[in-house]
Amino acid sequence: MVRRTRADMEETRATLLATARKVFSERGYANTSMDDLTAQASLTRGALYHHFGDKKGLLVEVVKQIDAEMDQRLQLITNTAKDAWDGFRRRCHAYLEMALEPEIQRIILRDARSVLGGASPDSQHYCVESMRLLIDNLIQQDVVTKTNSQALASLIYGSLAEAAFWIAEGDDGNERLEQGIAALDLLLRGLLVKQ
Template sequence: MRRGKEETTETIRQLVDIARTHFTEYGYADTALESIVQAANLTRGALYHHFRNKKELFRSVLEGVQREVADKVEQAASTSEDVWQQLYLGCRAFVMAAVEERNKRIMLVDGPAILGWEEWRAMDQRHSMRLLRAQLQTMQEQGCLRQAPLEVTTYFISGGLNEMALWLARESLNEHALDEAMNALSMFLEGFKQSSA
């Protein structure tokens, strides 16, 4: 019955993976743990051996999602030397990742409600938001960003991007929407520029 050490981590990976697809498709509340373990040819006993409860399983899933998204953001930003380009490219990458079906709901809709906003934000801090904050700080230190309080600014932009992504996800029928959104995005960021540089 018991699998080797590698097979064990594989079991966990599989559970998280399947959970992610179910949470994506049905949402957290309407996903029965039973349906997850069935898809993995296991029983709930196995799941409860590896995770304390449903919430912790969700936490694991969300961690994975956040890591993926943050990776994309970081990678996108790193393709430029210009701080403004970096900011724009990072935001753009974030929105494009957040729009994806397998990230959107878990990360932006269910996340805060299940974990509570504080914990959700704390996790976000460790991933994408950390990058945004760091970038804004750098820019502020270089004097090319309006001297707004760093904290609030980060939250405002982050929240704005989140909603923008959700809107875009719904609107994404028309190919035009992405351009429009990115267009607007660069305009917003312009607004943060320090005129007397």
């Protein structure tokens, strides 16, 4: 295979990342061999180890990419809300729906935690951090009762992730999603200063 321009080379990295997202979300990180993965991208392991160091390094970059995309998508939703509290709630709902997507559920919520570490290890921190900032705002505006925003963000983030698994488990269309959102709203209303 003849390599021409500089762009072709940078494309290699992007191709590997895209293939990894696809294969990881289909078969999972542990069940994916780097031979198969690179073959699907019409490359060899040489390219992969050159660009990412090792298998874990590839996963780290995949997680970073997905996390950044999620954060972007969530920002859009928050920005179009009528007020801070409404934006916060809608962001939670949106996160719950996004967590149903196979790619996010398998790579971010399942494999990344086990392979990369416990509490969102540097990567996948965008989303939690964004939520923490939102909470801080709400506390300053005296909408939400004063509390540690990191603790609260962790609690909410975790609840959404676990609920997403439960929703995805069921095959009853949107029923579980609606029930999840309803239960979530019960929890969230506890945060309000004015009940």
